[in-house]
Amino acid sequence: MTALKDLLLRQIRAQGPITVAEYMTQCLLHPQHGYYTTRDPLGTRGDFTTAPEISQMFGEMLGLLVAQVWADQGRPTPFTLAELGPGRGTLMADALRATARVPGFHEAMRLHLIEASPTLRKLQSALLSDHAPEFHDTPDTLPEQPLFVLANEFFDALPIRQFMRKGTGWAERMVGHDSDDLCFGLSPAAPLAQLAHRLDDTQEDQMVEICPAFAPILSALSARIMAHGGFALVVDYGDWRSRGDTLQALHKHRFDDPLAHPGAADLTAHVDFEALAHAAAPLRATKLTPQGVLLERLGITARAQALAAGLTDATLQSHVAAHRRLTHPQEMGQLFKTMAFYPPTADAPPGFDE
Numbered sequence: 001m002t003a004l005k006d007l008l009l010r011q012i013r014a015q016g017p018i019t020v021a022e023y024m025t026q027c028l029l030h031p032q033h034g035y036y037t038t039r040d041p042l043g044t045r046g047d048f049t050t051a052p053e054i055s056q057m058f059g060e061m062l063g064l065l066v067a068q069v070w071a072d073q074g075r076p077t078p079f080t081l082a083e084l085g086p087g088r089g090t091l092m093a094d095a096l097r098a099t100a101r102v103p104g105f106h107e108a109m110r111l112h113l114i115e116a117s118p119t120l121r122k123l124q125s126a127l128l129s130d131h132a133p134e135f136h137d138t139p140d141t142l143p144e145q146p147l148f149v150l151a152n153e154f155f156d157a158l159p160i161r162q163f164m165r166k167g168t169g170w171a172e173r174m175v176g177h178d179s180d181d182l183c184f185g186l187s188p189a190a191p192l193a194q195l196a197h198r199l200d201d202t203q204e205d206q207m208v209e210i211c212p213a214f215a216p217i218l219s220a221l222s223a224r225i226m227a228h229g230g231f232a233l234v235v236d237y238g239d240w241r242s243r244g245d246t247l248q249a250l251h252k253h254r255f256d257d258p259l260a261h262p263g264a265a266d267l268t269a270h271v272d273f274e275a276l277a278h279a280a281a282p283l284r285a286t287k288l289t290p291q292g293v294l295l296e297r298l299g300i301t302a303r304a305q306a307l308a309a310g311l312t313d314a315t316l317q318s319h320v321a322a323h324r325r326l327t328h329p330q331e332m333g334q335l336f337k338t339m340a341f342y343p344p345t346a347d348a349p350p351g352f353d354e
Contacts, residue, residue, distance in 0.1 A: 001180075002033070002261055002262055002263050002264050003032075003033050003263065004026065004027065004030055004033035004034075004262045004263030004264075005182065005261075005262045005263070007026075007030075007033070008023070008026060008175075008182065008262055009177050009180065009182065012175070012176055012177050012182075013177060016176075017174035017175055017176035017185060017187075018174065018175050019161055019172060019173075019174060019175070020159070020160060020161055020162050020173055020174070020175060020247065021159035021160060021161045021212065022159070022175075023159075023175040023262070024159035024160065024267050025159045026262070026263075027262045027263055027265075027267050028157065028159075028266075028267060029116055030263060033263040034263060035263055035264065035265065035266055035267070036116060036117040036119075036120070036157075037116070037117055037118060037119065038119065038263075049253075050087060050091075050152065050153050051091075051152060051153075051235070051291075051326055051332060051336070052087065052090040052091035052094060052152065053087075053088075053090055054322050054325055054326060055319070055322035055323065055325075055326060056094045056097075057295075057300050057303050057304060057307070057322070057323065057326065058091065058094070058295070058326055059090065059091040059092070059093070059094025059095045059098070060094050060095065060097070060098035060303065061098075061295055061298040061299065061300050061303070062091065062095055062150055062152075062233065062235075062298075063094065063095025063096060063097075063098040063099045064095075064098050064099065064102075064298070065233065065298055065349060065350060065351060066081065066095065066099070066148050066150065066233070067099045067102045067105050068349075068350050069148065069230075069231050069342075069349050069350070070105060070108075070148060071102075072346070072347060073146070073229050073230070073346060074229075075104055075108065076108070076145075076146040076228070076229055076230075077104070077107075077108035078108050078109070078110050078145060078146075079108055079109060079110070079145060079146035079147070079148060079230065080109075080110050080112050080142055080143050080145055080146065080147045080148065080224075080230075081109045081110070081111050081112070081148050081150075082111075082112045082113070082114065082139070082142060082147060082148070082149045082150070083113055083114070083149070083150045083151070083152075084114045084139070084149065084150070084151040084154040084217075085114065085115065085151065085152075085153065085154035085157065086113050086114075086115055086120070086124050087120065087124075087152075087153075088120065088123045088124065088127065089113075089123060089124035089126075089127040089128050090127070091150065091152055092111070092113075092124075092128060092150070093127050093128060095150070096111075096128075096131060106131075109131075110134070110143065110145075111128065111131045111132065111133045111134070112133065112134050112135075112136060112142055112143070113128075113133045113134070113135050113136070114135075114136045114137070114138065114139055114142075115135055115136075116137060121135055138216075138217070138220070139217055139220040139221055140216070140220040142220070142221075142224060144224060144227070144228065145224075145228050146225075146228045146229040146230045147221065147224040147225050147228065147229075147230040147232075148230045148231060148232075149221055149225075149230070149231070149232035149233065150233055151232065151233065151234045151235070151236075152235045152236070153235070153236055153237075154234075154236070155211070155214070155234060155236050155238075155271045155276065156236050156237060156238065156268040156269060156270065156271050157266075157267070157268050158211050158213040158214070158217075159211070159212075159213065160209045160210065160211050160247065160269045161173075161209065161210050161211075161212065162207055162208075162209050162245065162247065163192065163195060163207065163208050163209075163210070164186060164205055164206070164207050165198075165199075165202050165203065165204055165205060165206050165207075165208070166189035166204070166205075167189065167204070168191060168199060169189035169190050169191050169192070170189060170190065170191070170192045170195055170208075171186040171187055171188065171189040171190075172186065172187040173185075173186060173187075173207070174186065174187055175259065181259075182259040182262070183259065184259070194210065195208060195210070201241075206243075206244070207244050207245045208242055208243075209242045209245075209246060209247075209269055209270075209272065210242070210272070210275065211269075211271075211272065211275065214272075214275055214276055214279040215279045217279075218276060218279035218280040218341075219279065221280070221341070222279075222280050222281070222282070222283045222341070225283055225341070225342070225343060226282060226283065226343060229343060229346070230342075230343075231340055231341060231342040231343075231346070231349055232280070232283075232340065232341045232342075233338065233339075233340045233349070234271075234273075234276060234338065234339050234340070234341075235291060235336060235337075235338045236271040236336065236337065237270055237271065237335050237336050237337065238270035238271030238272060238273055238337060239270065239272075239273065239288075239337065240272075240273050240274050240288055241272060241273075241274045242270065242272040242274075242275070246269045246270035247267065247268075247269050248267070248268055248269070249261070249265040249266065249267050250265060250266045250268075251264065251265035251266075271337075273288050273337060273339050276339065277339070277341075280341040282344065283341040283342060283343060283344075284341065284342055284343070284344050284348075284354070285339055285340070285341055286339055286340045286341075286342075286348055286349065286352035286353065286354060287339075287352065287353045287354070288337050288338075288339050289337065289338045289339070289351070289352055289353070290329070290333055290334050290336070290337060290338070291326070291327075291332055291333055291334075291335075291336035291337065291338055292326070292327035292328060292329060292332070292333020292334060293333070294338045294351045294352070295326060295327050295333075296327060297350070297351040298350070298351050300323065300326070300327060301323070301327075304319070304320075304323040307319060308320070338352075340352050
């Protein structure tokens with residue numbers, strides 16, 4: 001039994017079941033026992049690997065996209081370059097290396113990172129020390145100036161609430177206990193105004209997920225971009241609309257029971273991009289675009305060929321496999337989706353359809 005599981009069982013016995021959102025929050029961000037607050041979760045020693053850790057090409061393509069949007073919007077100076085949930089800082093380091101020769105970009109840039117994990121902040125500070133990053137717990141403390149945002153696998157880790165349809169009402173999925181084990185249960189069903197529109201496309205006992213954190217985060221970003229210019233790019237797994245139970249746990253690179261190892265496993269859920277688009281209004285949203293399609297449009301194959309010219313044997317094979325993993329429909333290319341948000345007065349970012 002993990003230390004956090006023991007604490008949760010005691011809390012639930014004393015106070016009753018908790019929501020899935022509260023369970024996720026405790027598991028990921030508990031000050032002493034939370035998954036993100038106590039470890040580096042990435043790589044072979046962690047529980048999962050993200051696109052920036054697979055190849056430098058991912059961060060390079062996104063960095064050059066940001067630089068192009070910055071140029072298209074008149075090269076504002078100064079501007080905020082922000083990343084939500086930067087991991088080890090790998091994506092941003094690759095993006096900044098790729099943009100080093102873009103005239104005026106680094107001189108105008110002020111780097112800001114939204115990161116809740118003290119462990120990851122230390123890694124990001126060390127890797128990005130040349131760019132003097134400033135850290136924030138939430139986006140609402142970002143400067144009031146043009147804002148260009150990257151968010152790769154950030155929104156999937158935000159706590160969700162889950163509701164099961166019962167007639168014209170919704171029963172919330174809760175975390176309770178059965179003796180010394182955590183278990184799922186349901187609250188009494190009741191009408192829910194924010195899910196009234198889902199009565200049209202769901203049936204009895206189907207599940208819908210909502211993420212309460214979307215609204216304040218997107219509102220803070222949207223306010224700055226509407227007032228000063230910029231854009232936000234989201235890369236994550238999910239789809240246009242939430243359907244079914246997508247809560248999942250990863251433990252030592254394997255799928256796990258979400259209730260089995262609280263605090264020791266990563267918890268995520270698929271992103272509802274429709275909800276993101278609504279939360280970002282009045283910013284415009286691009287069409288939802290598969291990661292592989294966007295990377296190909298941005299020129300990743302040409303970059304891959306250039307890098308391959310100096311490689312041989314196992315190193316070349318690894319490079320080819322990384323390109324495939326990022327772009328191929330049967331790998332990350334289709335599973336991960338991308339969407340950009342931008343001012344109504346600006347053109348859609350390169351690589352996207354309006």
